[in-house]
Amino acid sequence: MxxxxxxxxxxxxxxxxxxxxxxxxxxxxxxxxxxxxxxxxxxxxxxxxxxxxxxxxxxxxxxxxxxxxxxxxxxxxxxxxxxxxxxxxxxxxxxxxxxRFVTGLLSKLLERHPDNFFLSCNNPCTSIDPSSPFSRLYTVHTPKGSVTTPHIIHATNGWVSHLVTPLRKKILPLRGTMSTQRPGHDAQR
Ligand SMILES: Cc1cc2nc3c(=O)[nH]c(=O)nc-3n(C[C@H](O)[C@H](O)[C@H](O)COP(=O)(O)OP(=O)(O)OC[C@H]3O[C@@H](n4cnc5c(N)ncnc54)[C@H](O)[C@@H]3O)c2cc1C
Structure with a gap:
């Protein structure tokens, strides 16, 4: 593994x-x-x-x-x-x-699919209704409205278990530490 x-x-x-x-x-x-x-x-x-x-x-x-x-x-x-x-x-x-990689891809998608590609910014998904024997569609709820769809790609990283509850206690968001260094005036590389 x-x-x-x-x-x-x-x-x-x-x-x-x-x-x-x-x-x-x-x-x-x-x-x-x-x-x-x-x-x-x-x-x-x-x-x-x-x-x-x-x-x-x-x-x-x-x-x-x-x-x-x-x-x-x-x-x-x-x-x-x-x-x-x-x-x-x-x-x-x-x-x-x-x-630039992500926005570059998004602008290509927008060029190719101007009528049905959109981004809904500052709009968290609050819950998802699952598909059922009567409908293969999921319903994604947000403060700006709901969307029905046959496919969902979860890209919420450490917050995934908010919407995918079986992952609770398995994937947790946590804060790390990072630093930035000034190379100084004498740096060769
Ligand atoms: C301090 C720091 C430094 C790093 N440095 C590097 C580096 O130098 N090189 C490197 O390769 N990697 C680095 N990483 C790791 C890298 O940033 C992550 O691996 C990468 O950003 C993960 O991308 P992602 O798209 O999976 O998730 P994220 O970038 O975390 O995106 C998840 C998104 O989902 C959104 N979201 C969450 N819940 C919901 C919801 N319910 N509805 C709608 N949206 C939601 C969040 O707001 C967020 O925008 C660093 C990470 C940290 C924290």
């Missing part, structure tokens, strides 16, 4: 890239290959990560082929990182401008 999850995640790059090419929004959404770095500041964490990488390379050699280890002094001079780091692990990554 872990292998399937990793393959699923890695497949995202090719899928997003090929959708951007076929919809002619590649330049607009800036989908591209990058290199990604996990930088370790403690030798214990770095050793554990190296063991993890060895295990991954043994289990999935093709998928892990681009991933390499750079020890502290090599990594700091090669990639312009702080001299105090224990080392880093790096390999293929990808980047995209998600807002």
């Amino acid at each position: 872990a292998k399937r999850l990793i393959q699923f995640r890695l497949a995202h790059y090719e899928e997003v890239y090929s959708a951007a090419v076929s919809e002619d929004i590649l330049e607009y959404c800036q989908c591209r290959k990058t290199e990604t770095f996990d930088v370790h500041t403690t030798s214990q964490g770095f050793e554990e990560a190296k063991q993890g990488l060895d295990a991954w390379k043994a289990a999935m050699p093709a998928e892990a082929s681009s991933w390499k280890v750079s020890e502290g002094n090599v990594a700091s001079s090669k990639f312009g990182l702080a001299s105090s780091i224990a080392g880093c692990i790096h390999g293929d990554g990808g980047a995209v401008h998600p807002y």
Whole structure:
């Protein structure tokens, strides 16, 4: 299952890239290959990560082929990182401008289906009536009205269990932490 999850995640790059090419929004959404770095500041964490990488390379050699280890002094001079780091692990990554990717696709849909494609913004789905033996249609309720439809795609991420109740206690929204760094005036990369 872990292998399937990793393959699923890695497949995202090719899928997003090929959708951007076929919809002619590649330049607009800036989908591209990058290199990604996990930088370790403690030798214990770095050793554990190296063991993890060895295990991954043994289990999935093709998928892990681009991933390499750079020890502290090599990594700091090669990639312009702080001299105090224990080392880093790096390999293929990808980047995209998600807002441009999504709005690029939406504008193509609007061009193709001007009469029956619409976005209902600032309008949460409050509940869904299921299909029944008498009707194969679902009814989606919102503060601005209801829609009947044979198909629903749930894209509500951590909030999915509000509408799909069997997922309660299985998928939970949670808050994470993030930071932004200023590279400073001397950054080479
Ligand atoms: C701080 C932070 C940093 C991140 N950085 C990165 C990064 O650098 N690279 C990366 O690849 N990923 C990153 N991620 C992860 C990435 O943002 C998510 O994986 C991605 O946004 C998930 O997309 P999604 O469309 O599935 O869900 P979301 O973007 O969460 O969208 C779900 C939407 O559903 C709406 N919604 C919920 N309930 C309802 C309802 N009842 N009716 C109508 N609408 C509803 C919500 O308002 C929301 O707009 C980051 C995440 C966080 C929190």
